[in-house]
Amino acid sequence: MPREKRDVKELKQRAIHSLVLAIELFNRPHGNGRPEGTLIFLHHAFEMLLKAIIKDKKGTVHGKGEKYSFGFDKCLEIAQNELKILSKDERSALSILDAHRDTAVHYYQDVSEDLLYLQSQSAVTLFDDILGKSFGVKLADFIPERILPVSTRPPKDIQILIDSELTQVDDLLGAGNRRGIQATARLRSIMALATASRDDAERVTEGELRRAVQRRRKGEEWKVIFPEIGQLRLDTEGEGMLFSLRIRKGMPVRSAGEGEDALIIRDRDWFDKFNLSLNDVAKKLEKTPPKTRAYMFEINIWNDPEMYGEKKIKSQRYKRYTQKALNALRAAVAQYPEDEIWEKHKDKVLGRK
Numbered sequence: 294m295p296r297e298k299r300d301v302k303e304l305k306q307r308a309i310h311s312l313v314l315a316i317e318l319f320n321r322p323h324g325n326g327r328p329e330g331t332l333i334f335l336h337h338a339f340e341m342l343l344k345a346i347i348k349d350k351k352g353t354v355h356g357k358g359e360k361y362s363f364g365f366d367k368c369l370e371i372a373q374n375e376l377k378i379l380s381k382d383e384r385s386a387l388s389i390l391d392a393h394r395d396t397a398v399h400y401y402q403d404v405s406e407d408l409l410y411l412q413s414q415s416a417v418t419l420f421d422d423i424l425g426k427s428f429g430v431k432l433a434d435f436i437p438e439r440i441l442p443v444s445t446r447p448p449k450d451i452q453i454l455i456d457s458e459l460t461q462v463d464d465l466l467g468a469g470n471r472r473g474i475q476a477t478a479r480l481r482s483i484m485a486l487a488t489a490s491r492d493d494a495e496r497v498t499e500g501e502l503r504r505a506v507q508r509r510r511k512g513e514e515w516k517v518i519f520p521e522i523g524q525l526r527l528d529t530e531g532e533g534m535l536f537s538l539r540i541r542k543g544m545p546v547r548s549a550g551e552g553e554d555a556l557i558i559r560d561r562d563w564f565d566k567f568n569l570s571l572n573d574v575a576k577k578l579e580k581t582p583p584k585t586r587a588y589m590f591e592i593n594i595w596n597d598p599e600m601y602g603e604k605k606i607k608s609q610r611y612k613r614y615t616q617k618a619l620n621a622l623r624a625a626v627a628q629y630p631e632d633e634i635w636e637k638h639k640d641k642v643l644g645r646k
Contacts, residue, residue, distance in 0.1 A: 304345035311338035392485035402481035520564035567613030
């Protein structure tokens with residue numbers, strides 16, 4: 294067997310072994326290290342599977358002149374954009390897994406049983422989907438029949454699950470500063486859903502976590518703080534051994550129930566479109582907010598309703614920007630030197646006449 298084929302076989306085998314270990318950890322009888330171990334092995338399973346596919350299709354998992362093999366983000370990019378084996382929803386689901394794994398490895402989070410189940414079962418379903426599309430085989434061909442699905446009580450509505458999680462965060466925040474550490478640990482796992490489901494998936498940052506807590510303490514709605522979560526939904530099929538679960542993105546449309554805040558539900562679309570603050574834009578451009586505003590003056594961003602919008606909800610006024618605005622600003626940054634733009638617009642930025 295040629296070396297390339299042996300490498301593909303080995304990568305695929307290691308992917309399946311890691312997935313089986315993740316299932317085993319999920320179902321272990323005690324909880325020591327269980328959430329972290331499950332997420333780490335799920336992530337490793339997908340990294341090995343994607344590398345097996347890329348190795349099989351492209352012949353290499355190394356960039357030209359690079360010492361190390363592709364990272365997870367690069368594997369996702371190749372799988373979606375070059376090989377076309379991942380849909381946008383599937384890439385988003387794997388970005389969410391990547392965000393959870395990143396926090397599990399580098400810091401800590403409090404992952405509830407329902408969220409861990411959601412991540413694990415959707416990962417098993419997606420692994421089987423990708424394995425079938427890429428190699429024409431099923432997961433059941435490689436694992437013993439005695440291995441069961443990771444849970445027998447799947448959640449039917451991700452929004453109900455998230456609402457329950459955020460209610461528990463509120464209870465912890467309401468208990469005072471001594472419970473604040475527990476509240477932020479629990480919020481990290483929810484933020485992983487929000488940040489990783491953005492079109493430009495990101496890691497959870499401590500700064501964003503602190504800002505989310507501060508905004509909630511000021512009375513802002515969770516659905517305003519994390520508009521991305523409102524896009525997520527679950528697709529479930531079958532039951533028992535044939536049960537599958539997939540995380541999708543798509544705006545759920547429904548009437549407000551009795552006692553619900555219809556204003557927030559109706560405004561989700563607005564916050565999905567205008568999902569960037571000035572600080573968010575500045576961070577992505579790697580500029581200070583004043584220098585970012587200078588570029589905004591250069592392209593007159595505030596006169597374009599497709600790039601900038603304002604909305605008032607109760608006592609809060611929101612000034613937000615779209616992905617189109619970010620793209621236009623990136624083009625301006627690439628075209629015009631920072632010093633030139635700052636000299637040209639600094640008086641307007643600083644409010645001078």
